[in-house]
Amino acid sequence: MPRYGASSRQSCPRCGREQGQDGTAGAPGLLWMGLVLALALALALALSDSRVLWAPAEAHPLSPQGHPARLHRIVPRFRDVFGWGNLTCPVCKGLFTAINLGLKKEPNVARVGSVAIKLCNLLKIAPPAVCQSIVQLFEDDMVEVWRRSVLSPSEACGLLLGSTCGHWDIFSSWNISLPTVPKPPPKPPSPPAPGAPVSRVLFLTDLHWDHDYLEGMDPDCADPLCCRRGSGLPPASRPGAGYWGEYSKCDLPLRTLESLLSGLGPAGPFDMVYWTGDIPAHDVWHQTRQDQLRALTTVTALVRKFLGPVPVYPAVGNHESTPVNSFPPPFIEGNHSSRWLYEAMAKAWEPWLPAEALRTLRCI
Structure with a gap:
């Protein structure tokens, strides 16, 4: 089955079945454990690195320190916690077969979330407050994704x-068909002739505006993102967050982005701007759709203000949605879709993009 993320704050029904009622003996208990495992893995990846997990390997090659390597470090901790050291291959495949069957029923999202919070705390994936917030943000989506698209027992x-015991490859479902036209022979590059036209391109990326950035706060707090309200004051031996920002676990205040963009005028003129997204902050554990849209419209307005008539070609970053990395395909409709985001982007970027680009943006 194709794998995807679902972007939704619509809760699944909170009315799980009693154990054994659905005819799969023991399946409900196994269901919770398997779903909690998947949710905890997703949270660990979301908090430690925000690159898209389900991207094609050919499009986004992962370094040895990427997601597969990180998963191989995380999974043994789950085995130790649950005492799965003696879990046999047949029992494992039976377990995940039962999970897949159980997920055809209405899962009890609240129960899954409660156990996932405890597991997040037990494995020290994040501080307790972050564990609770990010589980509540991700739980509905994880249940919906798993119900629609789940690892096969062999993969799990x-x-x-x-x-x-099986082959697990997150990229196995991706297939790229190459054209039958023979590949042309390579040719050495030809440098432009002296006096040839030159284009100046401004590249903007990963601005990550933190609405809650606060000067003086602890830049090395326990949370995944610091220098903000709630980070607390630093010890007397260390300085707090600076006025313009801090080279630490921090994003940027709006004044820094405004100063950056206002200073680009003298550096111009530019023929075009490539803006490759990642506008919101890294507070991925308690972002709302309103937060993401505020970041989109606020920073877009700044870019338009300071770059004026220069053509801007924006792209969608993986942090634009919430939950982070959640971009369901077009056939997912209703509140589970990302139409709320794409429509807002099309409206904000309409002055820059032609009609055909706006159409494809709305139909991603």
Whole structure:
């Protein structure tokens, strides 16, 4: 099945079935454990690195320190916590078969979330407040995604027990068809002739405006993002967050972005601007759609204010949605879709983009 993320704050029904009522003996208990495992893995990845998990390998090559390597470090901790050291391959595949069957029923999201919060705290994935907030943000989406698209038992057990029990490859469902036209022979590049026209391109990316940035706060707090309200004051031996920003676990205040953009005039003129997204802050554990849209419209207005008539070609970053990395395909409709985001982007970027680009943006 194709894998995707679902972007939604619409809760699934909170009315799970009693154990054994659905005819799958023992499946409900296994269902919670498997779903909690998947949710905790997703949270660990979201908080430690925000690159898109389900991107094609050919499009976004992952370094040895990327998601697969991180998963292989995380999974043994789950085995230790749950005492799965003696879990056999047949039992594992039976377990995930029961989970897949159980997910055809109406899962009790609240119960899954409660256990996932405890697991997040137990594994020290994040501070307790962050664990609670991010589970509540992700739980509905994780249930919906797993119900629609779940790892096969062989893939799940290959992840947990190793290649002797199955093959786990997050990129296995991606297939790229190449054209039948023969590849042309390589040619050495030809430098432009002296006096040839030159284009000056401004590249903007990862502005990450933090609405809650606060000067003087602790830049090395316990949360994944610091220098903000709630980070607390630093110890007397360390300085607090600076006025313009801090080279630490911090994003930028709006005044820094405004200063940056206002200073680009003398550096111009530019023929065009490539703006490759990631506008909101890294507070991925308690973002709302309103937060994301505020970041989009506020920073877009600044870019337009200071760059004026220069053509800007914006792209969608993985932080634009909430939950982070959540971009369901077009066939997902209703509150689970990302139409709320794409429509707002099309409206904000309409002065820059032609009609065809706006149409494709709305139909991503």
